Amino acid sequence: MLYGVDFMANNKMVVANLKMNMMVEDVASYLHQIASIDNQNVIICPTALYIPYFLNNNYHVGLQDIFFDSNLICTGEISANQASRIGITHALIGHSDRRIYFQESEQMIQKKLVECLKFGIAPILCVGETAEERGMMRTERVIKRQITSALRGIDKKDLIHVIIAYEPVWAIGSNSNGNTPSNKEIEDMAQYINGLIFQLYQVRIPILYGGNVDDKNVSSILENTSVSGVVVGGVALDPKRFLKVLNVIFAE
Numbered sequence: 649m650l651y652g653v654d655f656m657a658n659n660k661m662v663v664a665n666l667k668m669n670m671m672v673e674d675v676a677s678y679l680h681q682i683a684s685i686d687n688q689n690v691i692i693c694p695t696a697l698y699i700p701y702f703l704n705n706n707y708h709v710g711l712q713d714i715f716f717d718s719n720l721i722c723t724g725e726i727s728a729n730q731a732s733r734i735g736i737t738h739a740l741i742g743h744s745d746r747r748i749y750f751q752e753s754e755q756m757i758q759k760k761l762v763e764c765l766k767f768g769i770a771p772i773l774c775v776g777e778t779a780e781e782r783g784m785m786r787t788e789r790v791i792k793r794q795i796t797s798a799l800r801g802i803d804k805k806d807l808i809h810v811i812i813a814y815e816p817v818w819a820i821g822s823n824s825n826g827n828t829p830s831n832k833e834i835e836d837m838a839q840y841i842n843g844l845i846f847q848l849y850q851v852r853i854p855i856l857y858g859g860n861v862d863d864k865n866v867s868s869i870l871e872n873t874s875v876s877g878v879v880v881g882g883v884a885l886d887p888k889r890f891l892k893v894l895n896v897i898f899a900e
């Protein structure tokens with residue numbers, strides 16, 4: 649079993665979600681520019697096409713999504729079984745892109761999470777409210793529903809391998825106009841999620857924040873004591889800024 653990396657509760661973690669970005673001719677230069685990264689708490693999630701390049705360069709690699717049943721042979725998908733054999737340690741599950749563009753249901757997300765755990769892949773469960781839900785003061789209710797439905801049937805010995813990423817949909821990427829929650833809002837949500845997990849399982853698991861994190865706001869986001877790390881999208885595409893983010897987080 650792989651189960652991610654040896655994540656220590658007091659270490660910070662960075663997940664880079666590269667989405668569909670980058671053309672193949674740019675991958676070598678990207679890898680060259682980030683070559684100084686030698687940190688087991690940095691997980692890179694490139695488009696599936698480029699995964700071997702990252703694995704061959706000794707990065708910890710995560711999938712951006714995974715199929716929900718390794719026995720059900722399905723066109724166009726990647727199974728957890730295949731992923732673990734090739735050395736993939738993590739998978740994003742339920743990213744808002746998937747929930748929005750593929751209408752991924754909470755039931756489907758739960759199955760994907762179970763499937764990851766079955767094959768020793770650490771699932772990074774993405775949860776987050778839309779602007780509309782936030783406007784209706786439903787944030788906590790939505791997050792609670794997303795988490796409890798995804799964790800249905802998961803026992804404590806598996807739960808400890810799960811990572812939760814709080815990513816408000818309205819703060820993610822190009823749709824966000826640079827908006828992010830305030831520090832206090834991030835801390836409050838991380839605390840809320842910690843409390844919920846503790847109530848259900850009496851343990852703590854890493855809670856990450858994602859949504860417009862960059863080299864300028866990362867240090868204040870990580871001042872939040874309940875936040876164990878960040879998911880970065882846009883800023884990870886610029887090697888210089890990505891390295892700055894890592895420097896802020898990991899510099900002693």
Ligand code: PGA
Binds near residue numbers: 665820822858861879
């Ligand atoms: P962003 O993306 O950093 O560009 O907002 C984060 C994500 O989609 O996970």
